[in-house]
Amino acid sequence: MHSQTAASSSYRKELGDGLVLRWSTPADTERLTQLAAHVFRDKAEEPPNEDMGAYARALMQGDHPLMSSYDFGLVEDTHKEGNPVVACACLWRHEWEYEGLRFPVGRPEIVASDPQYRNRGLIRELFALLHARSESEGHPVQAITGIPYFYRQFGYEYALDLGGSCTINLALLPQLKAGGQETCQLRSATRADIDFIQHCYTRRQADSIVWNSLPDAFWQYHIDAWHQVPLNVHNDLQLILDPAGERLGYVFAMARRGGPRFTVWAMDIAPGVNAQQVMPSLLHALKALGEQAIVTQTNVGPLQKLSLSLGGSHPLYTVISKQLVPVINKPYAWYVRVHDLPAFLYRLAPVLERRLAASALAGYSGDLKLNFYRDGVQLTFKAGKLEQVTPWRVPTYEANASASFAPLVFLQLLFGYRKLEDLRYAFPDTNVADEAEALLGVLFPTRPSFVFG
Template sequence: MTSLNNVLSLPRPLGDGLLLRRAASADTEAVADLNGRILADPDESPQILADWTRDLMSGRHPTTAVEDFIVVEDTHTGQIVSSMVLIPQVWRYEDIPFGVGRPELVVTDPAYRRRGLVRAIFEAIHTLSASQGHSVQGITGIPWFYRQFGYEYALPLGGARHLNLTDVPDLKDGESEPFQIRPANAADIPILMELYERQCAGRLVTTQIDENRWHYDLNGHSQDSIQKLCVNCILNSEGRVIGYYSTSAHPWHERLIVWEVVVAEGISLHAVLPTVTRALKMQAQAYQPQAGIEPKPITTLRFSLGLEHPVYETLAAKLGPFQKPYAWYIRVADLPGFIRHIAPVLEKRLAGSVMSGYSGELKISFFRDGLRLAFEQGRLVEAVHWSPPDSDHHWDGAEFPPLVFLQLLFGHRSLDELCYAFPDCYADEEPTLLLKALFPKRVSLVFPLG
């Protein structure tokens, strides 16, 4: 830990008796109290944030430890006044895995705000993330704020449609459920992993969820943590698992959030959904809030299944209007390095395009800096930082406002959409063909592991 502290330049005085340092186990209750007190919504129990914090600091989490928290201590009082955690995970760009650090639980006591504490913590968090081999950082956070720290909205987050509980079909008299529902357990993990990969198929960026993470999601979260999931298996008449669905254990604004609904190949989702929605309705009606929270009946199922999902099509007549997704903030500190990492995907795309076998350069300006990609017979042979010309004379290439290129890289927006939205986004004829071949718009499915 000492050598890493040296890399992070921690502990480090920030002035006025404030000390930036990595957390220790003794800080757990102070950090949990700070997160619960400041981050909980008015209609939420502080315990759901506090228990999540305790879980992350407990040593039981599959990727996160107490040392992944960076805190600011007021040494005059011993109080923890600002904090953030890095939650490591692995995502995939098509079939290429890459390390991701997720900064979370970003908090500062109101009495200590506007002193640059979050910026100081971010510097340490980014260094910590790089030390763990992460090429990308991703945040699910409040509007605009994280743009200050090198982040750009570049992947969809959420997207949902709603089903009123009153529209869930009842069983007819004398009818029995054609499918059965039961809680998932550790023995189900192999089939759950197989089904999870089925829903990832065809998506550009996906979250890699290994066996350890499945064990944790089934049995590791504290009961009152905001991250607690309910995972249920769908069984056919023979008792075989043919699908699963997952929900948040705790509702959000009188809505039960459904994160996943997956069935095996050859199984009719249309046939399964009536049983699933009835089980979800029973779950919603049985929910009891934490002590001290006013009970409010859950009235709606929120199918938060992303930009597109077969459930939206199957239940279209009963669902409310589509609620467009928010977005992940994404940061890529070494853009050329990431491009080189995903080169096999880019080369495959190029080979299947009108630019197959291309030899030459693609120069991309971000105005203050840029990126140069060199190809030989369709192979990426170089991806490096590049300085665009100082003058405003024409050159054959492409231009993007700073960080906007990340939207193209991660398939969030097409080149045409970016050129329409940003007057300072431009590409010449050949660069246009290359960019459209290399970076098409694609749907992603990225779960924020916490």
């Protein structure tokens, strides 16, 4: 009942000292904008981050594909004039897939608190609010891209690769030879290009255990933004064309540059295109796009580096000339939270059964008992089918766990992020019974996932 209440737009909670926790309305737009601009700065003496403020304002316009203007949780100080917003976080909605099985995901974003109000538990209150709404909407998983360590305290674990990039020093990029012709060019995407963009974007899906299924509305939003308030645009969606105007691929890049680096967030080439032949001209086009980006700060200086943030690995990385000395930067990680692990594992039954059927353990019957020290789960199989997944605790005497993992560490195995032997090496309290090792390897293989975020 509490979760249903907290999920409601009318929910309101007094936190003491005039602080009130509630959900946003469009009337809160400017106060949320002011908080974001104030908090997201590297130094106290820096001016407000107008770029971040504009981003918060754009999220509150009511047309974002992942949230509405009623999806910011906020804390306001009613004892101060104007009731300033002193902490906030919003909830986005994604559709992810686990080897083709789709499920909704709640994603906290724009987490901010005024430095004068920190260490009072305001972010904990906000996350309880966001979790309540996310769970009430049927999201079995929450995920966030956030600062190191912090979100562990709210039940999150690093469990998927996030980002990873290839950085190119543009000073090393050779000029087009005299009399030469570029093999590709860029143009702004239109709504008519969305099907083609989706076709290119999903080419890597089969390589990932987990995949972010972006809706058409996501691409449409970034296309339409240029025709509404161009100065508030944060991302630029471009098509890669050959000299005859035929579509070769797409580029999703930053539209605003606050430093010497220009970042491409996603880029894929259509099937049948010779990426190696296109790449030199594509890099020239990306350099020009970066030079045209909206400059958000004074004294930014010239563009120096191009960052292709396409994951820890990408087929396009392999066709970049070694003469450019590309630097591969390792991924960070998504934080992932699964609030009801037995229910989520049972939801994955078709995937787990398919893995079993294709293995040397086809037709397996038995129990897999996973001990998480504070609690655990039991997966019961019969003739290769997952009959049930139930909460389980290791008995006081005659412990019979199939495997043991410290709390939340199992999520790294579940999402294919780390191998069992890696977890044993990093966490000495990871133990696996001999008879369960092969089964765990079949049910939970390791494979890097590119989850666009």
